[in-house]
Amino acid sequence: MLKRQVDHESSVVPWSSPSSDSYLIRPAWLLHSSWSWSSSGDSLSTLGRKRGTQHWKLIFCLVLVLLKTTSVLGIRVIVPQPAIVGQNARLQCLWQSENIEVYSIRWYKNGEQFYSFIRGQNGEKVNHKMAEMEVDLLESDETTVTLRDVKPNYEGIYRCEVMGNPPLFRSRFSSANLTVMNQPQIPVITGFSQRYRLPDTLRVNCTTHNSRPEALISFYVNGKVIHQDSGRVMNMGVVKNEYLDTFTSSSQLTLPLSEKYVPSLTLTCRAQVKGFDINTEQSETAEVYRTSFFPSSSKGNMESHSSMALVASAIGIVQILQGLW
Template sequence: MICSINRGLGCKGPSLLSLLIAFILVTEYTWAIKLLNVVIPPHAIRGQNAKLRCNYDMEGDKLYSIKWYRNGHEFYRFIPTDNPKTTIFNGNGINVDEHKSTETEIILRNVDLSTTGQFRCEISGEAPLFQTAYSEAIMAVVDLPDEGPIISGGFPRYNIGDKVNVNCTSFRSKPAAKLKWYINGEQADKVFVKTYEVTEDNDGLETSTLGLRFKVREKHFKNGDLKLKCTATIATIYWKSNEESVQGVRTQSALASESRTLRNSGTATHFIDAAGSSGNGLVTFAWSGISIPFLTILASLSFVLILADDGSRLRA
């Protein structure tokens, strides 16, 4: 309010210039508080501690309060002019470590699934403007599985043409682990994967299962054994895998075909002179398909006959 007494004009309202100056000052003051480094982790592990950080710069303003909220409910307050300066509101999954927490860093002890929520750090300046800066983000508490994924339903050996029918299961976590199948290091085609609904225990923990169904081909054993791998992940804080190596067994039809191929390509004729005279009494044997012990017997018999013939000649 600007008053002019000498001229008897009474009091006048604020001039346009004074309003403009006030607006500029207020605008500059509004941006005085700066949040430098706010850390609200996206995930925390059940049973462990979680650390929240809120660094700030008052830019010449005077600090009035620092407050932390979870889902709109205040659980930590720091006012430097109060006595005591710190007030904590524990409960419903919030358990602040008052000995390790400071005005810029909060330690939540032994977080639980109920700790999950949207967390907000709020910095306020002193009167008369009480300017405020804040930052918020969601932190989800995760309960990890007690063990890695389990592969079930498989066999140590498969014949070409057999059907693989296996499951991968990740037990009791929150949220349920995401599963993937790999065949010889490559992610399995979707047509081979069977999805099951996630099951929930009485305590709220979830179990996920993913099936794998495909027919064994010759290509699956090109690089040796068939390798089946399953991975389980939860966000960016959990990754486990399980892999099984399976031997391939060729079918009887494949073996018979190979045997016929060998016989056709390996047939040969051997002549054994059993009578001792050139060109007469020749006995011909085709060795293909004859077992080795039988060939050995025939060769030994021939050798005995030759020795006997030579002995009779010497006596003559």
């Protein structure tokens, strides 16, 4: 047991034997208290005081190390929204610290390290050559890593870890999800005619290939959208290309024509990648005629019919004159 001397009176205060853990939570004023071993351990009093002094020296040294070790205050990862297949993607790791003593910045994709920057006099860039990923070292540094020629398999969770100096290597990290998009090809319109005559029906298909994620198809006639819930648009389905990890989308438009489409109409098919403001489109224009006595829309045929009508009228007039004579 330990005995504490207060006001020169021998009042004994129970206390457990000192340990390294207990010293971490005892207040600083205990450093200046006078302690001595009880009568049963007077021969160990000097050794006990030495042990206590050593423990406090060790704790004091650890505190100095902690003060000199970088403390990262904030960290944030910024990725493209989205990354485009075939283009380069620039990922950023923005961080702040209490001082400049940062040892390294490390990048991981789905838990696997692929790039690191070791700070020093010159700075060392390390490409860990993760399978099927290309890092552009010339366009990468301690805050940025550039991925070259993005592919669908680049999609995943990217983590940046900022690590402090030894011996503790304290670190903090932040993550962000990278979505990879493949811009759809220009839509293909089938079933479209260059001429229509009222009351014909416009019936066309629109198909777009190699989008990722799948594309949504919209129809516009003379600049006005034909809404999906109008009953005029039918989704023909989505087919996944397993090899390229892309999709083919197709839709059909059925639209009875009316006077408002005379003398012409412009049809636009637009393919927009689902979830992103990225699209491609294709347009076609057709002439629209009103109904006439002669149904043929060919100019040559119309002239032929007009000539025949004049001949028939002339013959009729001749016959009438002959009857009069």
